[in-house]
Amino acid sequence: MKKVILILFVFIASLFFSKISLSQQYTVGVSPPIIDLGDVNRGETKSVKFYIVSPSNEEMLVHLIQYPDNLDFVRAYNFGAIVNYSEEDVSSWIKYFSNPVLLKPQPQPLQTPIGKITNWREISFLLSLPNNAEPGYHSFGIQPEPEFVGQAGGQVGVGIIAVTKVNVIFRVPGEAIRSGEIIDALGEGNKVRIFFKNTGTVTMKVIASGEIYYNNKTYSFSSARETVRSNELKEIVAFVSEPLEGNLDSKITVDYTSDKLEKKMVINFVKKPTQVQKPIDLTFLIYIILAIVIILVARWIYEKS
Structure with missing residues (x-):
C-alpha cells in the first residue's frame, strides 16, 4: 500500500510542476496507477473504478485505450507472478460504462495525498470473467488518450507532454502452468x-x-x-x-x-518447389473470335443480298 501511495504522490506532483512550466501542453494521469483485484472467480463480475486527472483547466475528450499485453508491468510489479501468468486475451471481458468521456473541471475537487485537483473524472468499468477463464495471473492496461475540446465544441490537436495508464492485475484460482x-x-x-x-x-x-x-x-x-x-x-x-x-x-x-x-x-x-506456370486457357478467347467472325460473315452476306 505504501508503494502505491508513493507512486501516486510522485506522479501527481509531476502533474502540478508540469502545469507551472507548460503553457500549451497538457498532462493527463490516472489515480491510482495500479489496481490489484486479488482473486477473481470464473463467472464473477466486478465493478472497477479509477480516476483520470489533469492540472489543466481545459475540457478534454478522453478516449480509453486498452492494452491487453501487460507483461512488462507484471514483471516490474510482481516478478514471481510471471511463472503463473496467463497471456490469454481479456479484451472481451471488459465493458466501459462510457467511452470516450469528457474530462472537465469539477465544482468539488478531488482530494489527493498532496492536495486537491479540480479537473478529474471517475471512470467505471465491469470486469466479467467467463466460466472457461484460464487459471493464474492476468493483467491489462487502460491508457487515457485526450483531445482538446475547443469553445465551439470541435476537437483540435493538443500537445500531450505526459500520459500514464492504469495497470490492472488479478488472479484466477487454479493451477497455472507455463511449459x-x-x-x-x-x-x-x-x-x-x-x-x-x-x-x-x-x-x-x-x-x-x-x-x-x-x-x-x-x-x-x-x-x-x-x-x-x-x-x-x-x-x-x-x-x-x-x-x-x-x-x-x-x-x-x-x-x-x-x-x-x-x-x-x-x-x-x-529445395523450395518452383512455381510451374499454368498454360493460359485460350478457350474463351477462341469463342469470342469465332463469334466476331460469324457476325462479320453474316453481315457481309446480308449486305450482298
Whole structure:
C-alpha cells in the first residue's frame, strides 16, 4: 500500500510542476496507477473504478485505450507472478460504462495525498470473467488518450507532454502452468518451420530463434511473437538469409518469458518447389473470335443480298 501511495504522490506532483512550466501542453494521469483485484472467480463480475486527472483547466475528450499485453508491468510489479501468468486475451471481458468521456473541471475537487485537483473524472468499468477463464495471473492496461475540446465544441490537436495508464492485475484460482515442447522442425528453401506444443494450462506468447550450421557458416533466424493456447500445436515460421538444402545441424530456442527451451537437432532442408506456370486457357478467347467472325460473315452476306 505504501508503494502505491508513493507512486501516486510522485506522479501527481509531476502533474502540478508540469502545469507551472507548460503553457500549451497538457498532462493527463490516472489515480491510482495500479489496481490489484486479488482473486477473481470464473463467472464473477466486478465493478472497477479509477480516476483520470489533469492540472489543466481545459475540457478534454478522453478516449480509453486498452492494452491487453501487460507483461512488462507484471514483471516490474510482481516478478514471481510471471511463472503463473496467463497471456490469454481479456479484451472481451471488459465493458466501459462510457467511452470516450469528457474530462472537465469539477465544482468539488478531488482530494489527493498532496492536495486537491479540480479537473478529474471517475471512470467505471465491469470486469466479467467467463466460466472457461484460464487459471493464474492476468493483467491489462487502460491508457487515457485526450483531445482538446475547443469553445465551439470541435476537437483540435493538443500537445500531450505526459500520459500514464492504469495497470490492472488479478488472479484466477487454479493451477497455472507455463511449459512447452519443441516437437520438430522442417526446412524449405530459406524458411524454417518450428513445431511447438504448449503443454501447460495457460496461453503463452513465444518467440522461436536459433542457428543453422552449413558449410562452415552459421545462419541465424528469429520469428515474430506468436500466441499459443494451452495444448495447442503451433507452427512457428522464421527465415534465414538464403535458401539451404540437405540435412543440417541446428540449435533451436523457444522463449516464453518465464522460461525457454533449447533443442539441438538435424533439420532436413528441401529445395523450395518452383512455381510451374499454368498454360493460359485460350478457350474463351477462341469463342469470342469465332463469334466476331460469324457476325462479320453474316453481315457481309446480308449486305450482298
